[in-house]
Amino acid sequence: xxxxxxxxxxxxxxxxxxxxxxxxxxxxxxxxxxxxxxxxxxxxxxxxxxxxxxxxxxxxxxxxxxxxxxxxxxxxxxxxxxxxxxxxxxxxxxxxxxxxxxxxxxxxxxxxxxxxxxxxxxxxxxxxxxxxxxxxxxxxxxxxxxxxxxxxxxxxxxxxxxxxxxxxxxxxxxxxxxxxxxxxxxxxxxxxxxxxxxxxxxxxxxxxxxxxxxxxxxxxxxxxxxxxxxxxxxxxxxxxxxxxxxxxxxxxxxxxxxxxxxxxxxxxxxxxxxxxxxxxxxxxxxxxxxxxxxxxxxxxxxxxxxxxxxxxxxxxxxxxxxxxxxxxxxxxxxxxxxxxxxxxxxxxxxxxxxxxxxxxxxxxxxxxxxxxxxxxxxxxxxxxxxx
Amino acid sequence: xxxxxxxxxxxxxxxxxxxxxxxxxxxxxxxxxxxxxxxxxxxxxxxxxxxxxxxxxxxxxxxxxxxxxxxxxxxxxxxxxxxxxxxxx
Numbered sequence: 001x002x003x004x005x006x007x008x009x010x011x012x013x014x015x016x017x018x019x020x021x022x023x024x025x026x027x028x029x030x031x032x033x034x035x036x037x038x039x040x041x042x043x044x045x046x047x048x049x050x051x052x053x054x055x056x057x058x059x060x061x062x063x064x065x066x067x068x069x070x071x072x073x074x075x076x077x078x079x080x081x082x083x084x085x086x087x088x089x090x091x092x093x094x095x096x097x098x099x100x101x102x103x104x105x106x107x108x109x110x111x112x113x114x115x116x117x118x119x120x121x122x123x124x125x126x127x128x129x130x131x132x133x134x135x136x137x138x139x140x141x142x143x144x145x146x147x148x149x150x151x152x153x154x155x156x157x158x159x160x161x162x163x164x165x166x167x168x169x170x171x172x173x174x175x176x177x178x179x180x181x182x183x184x185x186x187x188x189x190x191x192x193x194x195x196x197x198x199x200x201x202x203x204x205x206x207x208x209x210x211x212x213x214x215x216x217x218x219x220x221x222x223x224x225x226x227x228x229x230x231x232x233x234x235x236x237x238x239x240x241x242x243x244x245x246x247x248x249x250x251x252x253x254x255x256x257x258x259x260x261x262x263x264x265x266x267x268x269x270x271x272x273x274x275x276x277x278x279x280x281x282x283x284x285x286x287x288x289x290x291x292x293x294x295x296x297x298x299x300x301x302x303x304x305x306x307x308x309x310x311x312x313x314x315x316x317x318x319x320x321x322x323x324x325x326x327x328x329x330x331x332x333x334x335x336x337x338x339x340x341x342x343x344x345x346x347x348x349x350x351x352x353x354x355x356x357x358x359x360x361x362x363x364x365x366x367x368x369x370x371x372x373x374x375x376x377x378x379x380x381x382x383x384x385x386x387x
Numbered sequence: 388x389x390x391x392x393x394x395x396x397x398x399x400x401x402x403x404x405x406x407x408x409x410x411x412x413x414x415x416x417x418x419x420x421x422x423x424x425x426x427x428x429x430x431x432x433x434x435x436x437x438x439x440x441x442x443x444x445x446x447x448x449x450x451x452x453x454x455x456x457x458x459x460x461x462x463x464x465x466x467x468x469x470x471x472x473x474x475x476x
Contacts, residue, residue, distance in 0.1 A: 150439060154403050154436075205447065205448070208447045209446070209447065209448075213434060213435055213438040213444065213445060214435050214438070214439075216431065216447065218427045218428065218431055219427075220427060220428070259426075261405070261406070261407055285428070286428065286431075286432070289428050290432075314426040314427060
């Protein structure tokens with residue numbers, strides 16, 4: 001028997017409210033299935049299970065707010081299944097929520113008989129579930145009024161309502177708590193480097209000219225891949241500090257800082273950033289930003305980032321030195337892409353340049369290693385075709 | 388397709404990337420990025436939405452022509468007409 005517990009979705013999270021179950025006792029579950037929606041200060045998160053088996057019992061009911069680590073459900077594991085990944089935080093008795101009943105969002109609803117009769121393909125139905133869109137409320141534009149994947153994506157981008165003032169305030173407080181802790185506890189050091197982006201941008205223009213509009217890349221995805229690959233050279237920046245020592249991460253999951261239209265920001269993970277093709281990363285990057293802004297992120301995307309990348313160039317900022325998000329030990333910043341005079345083979349030429357920055361934890365690495373990391377990012381961007 | 392229809396489609400595409408935008412208050416000749424605080428990802432999604440809706444190919448080199456509402460309408464009106472002529476040939 002395995003316990004499915006309230007996950008810790010970020011260093012600043014101490015409790016969460018169960019919004020809805022996607023499974024009931026007797027249902028079989030597989031590792032990676034989304035089985036519940038949990039509300040945190042950052043919004044409603046779809047929570048995955050990391051056990052394969054059968055739901056035995058649901059311990060906590062929707063509407064209850066419980067501390068991280070509280071058992072939410074019990075699962076009997078299938079023979080040979082991967083062991084449950086359950087945080088080891090001490091379990092405290094659940095706090096019964098005495099607020100008005102929480103209404104589950106459309107995403108939490110299981111497909112009803114009515115929904116199953118809608119003219120919608122399995123692919124669009126799956127996407128609707130992933131993006132938290134109720135297909136019954138979507139007007140189909142396909143043949144015979146069929147609901148297409150595009151209809152679902154359109155609905156997802158327009159459904160996020162403004163955060164209520166109290167939620168926005170709690171969201172701000174959560175960011176404030178994490179950033180205050182970071183500045184209080186982590187001895188940051190800061191480095192920067194100016195990168196000539198001529199080759200990268202020339203390659204990107206040529207590459208995009210060959211691609212259909214929906215398959216095009218943006219330069220931000222080149223930066224993410226370069227950061228991920230550079231971490232292989234300086235792995236101590238892809239680690240956590242547990243209070244006494246550095247614990248390296250075996251995988252590279254770059255957290256991408258996404259500003260939310262309702263205010264605030266969130267940095268979900270692009271899993272295995274170093275191992276994926278640019279096309280693959282771009283597809284997932286688009287999806288991740290869309291879901292971050294529509295409030296449909298998954299638990300692993302919030303708990304898994306091993307480093308964060310923050311790009312502030314769109315806001316006209318030339319260089320951005322971030323505050324590390326604990327327990328991570330580094331954050332990489334990129335500023336605005338600007339044309340600048342550049343000396344090349346004895347000539348002054350105009351080149352697109354970008355400033356990369358590193359804010360890193362001095363308990364874990366030093367400036368020498370940080371410098372090697374920024375140099376590696378630069379070097380990788382000079383050979384964009386190899387990314 | 389008339390310019391007015393194209394303008395409506397452009398505003399629909401914009402509302403898909405910036406749902407909080409007030410279409411009525413958009414100034415036609417001022418940068419959309421500045422008015423709507425949209426980033427590269429939003430802009431790409433905007434271009435993809437126009438591409439799918441109007442069935443026109445929008446070259447990346449032409450993106451600067453789409454920076455304002457007026458620019459979008461002028462460029463897309465010509466592109467749709469060009470596409471229509473190609474199909475009827």
